Amino acid sequence: MFWKIADKSLNQRFILGTALYPSPQVMQDAIRVADCQVITVSIRRQIAHQSQEASHSQTFWSYIKQLGCHILPNTAACKSADEAIQTAHMARELFQTNWIKLEVIGDDYNLAPNPFELLKACQQLIKDGFTVFPYTTDDLIVAQHLVDLGCKIIMPGVAPIGSGQGVCNPQALRTLRKRLPDTTLIVDAGIGKPSDACQVMEMGFDAVLLNSAVALAHDPVMMAGAFRQSIQAGHQAYQAGLMTKRNFASPSTPLLGGKALWQE
Numbered sequence: 001m002f003w004k005i006a007d008k009s010l011n012q013r014f015i016l017g018t019a020l021y022p023s024p025q026v027m028q029d030a031i032r033v034a035d036c037q038v039i040t041v042s043i044r045r046q047i048a049h050q051s052q053e054a055s056h057s058q059t060f061w062s063y064i065k066q067l068g069c070h071i072l073p074n075t076a077a078c079k080s081a082d083e084a085i086q087t088a089h090m091a092r093e094l095f096q097t098n099w100i101k102l103e104v105i106g107d108d109y110n111l112a113p114n115p116f117e118l119l120k121a122c123q124q125l126i127k128d129g130f131t132v133f134p135y136t137t138d139d140l141i142v143a144q145h146l147v148d149l150g151c152k153i154i155m156p157g158v159a160p161i162g163s164g165q166g167v168c169n170p171q172a173l174r175t176l177r178k179r180l181p182d183t184t185l186i187v188d189a190g191i192g193k194p195s196d197a198c199q200v201m202e203m204g205f206d207a208v209l210l211n212s213a214v215a216l217a218h219d220p221v222m223m224a225g226a227f228r229q230s231i232q233a234g235h236q237a238y239q240a241g242l243m244t245k246r247n248f249a250s251p252s253t254p255l256l257g258g259k260a261l262w263q264e
Helices: 024-034 043-052 054-067 081-095 115-127 140-149 170-179 194-202 220-240
Strands: 003-005 008-010 014-017 038-042 070-074 099-102 131-136 153-156 184-188 207-210
Touching (some): 014 220, 024 054, 024 220, 038 054, 081 115, 099 115, 140 170
Parallel strands (some): 038 070, 099 131, 131 153
Antiparallel strands (some): 003 008
16 A cells, blocks of 8 residues: 655655665665665765775665665764754755755764754755654654654654664654654664564554664564564554453453354
């Protein structure tokens, strides 16, 4: 079933990053097995790597182009609004896209986003015509401010980037979904295993973006397939309607006069 994100219609709700894989070939194979239509690329890290190893960079870009995916450039490693804005404009020129995954990191230890610089960068980039995918915390107030600025997409982390801890605060995520019903919510950062991805999709989130959990697996290609299936299963479960938890037992086969109802 197709869904819309920004100006694109997609049939998958799985977005993968392109870093940390053992080789460009493994990266390409994992993305194909995941059936992703959108992939993220870190501009600053890739430019730094390009200056060091031109041949490796050319191979990387060759594999990226062969995939035919929509590119979601990433301002990873930026620590100020001005730095992120400059990186976003470089990305638009390089990839010919108005999409930008906006990251403004506020702490080197837990890589948490700086909400003040994030809001500042977001406001300017929207004025500049970008479709902003902001990486933020699971805080409702920050998310609401981003929506008020014009963001149609919010990307909360569920745990620190690359930690694999999974969902640390499910109540905060449920609150985001309930209070922002018309906003596209994509979980970004902290997912460690397929069941984590299934869990957030069962909450009604629109998609999952991850990188480390696939790229650092013993078999990244197999893991990419596992995540694809778990994301699909979680979304289908949400659409079907999950049963309500009860504080008491309830027989799955009610009895009437000593006989099951279906025997009557």
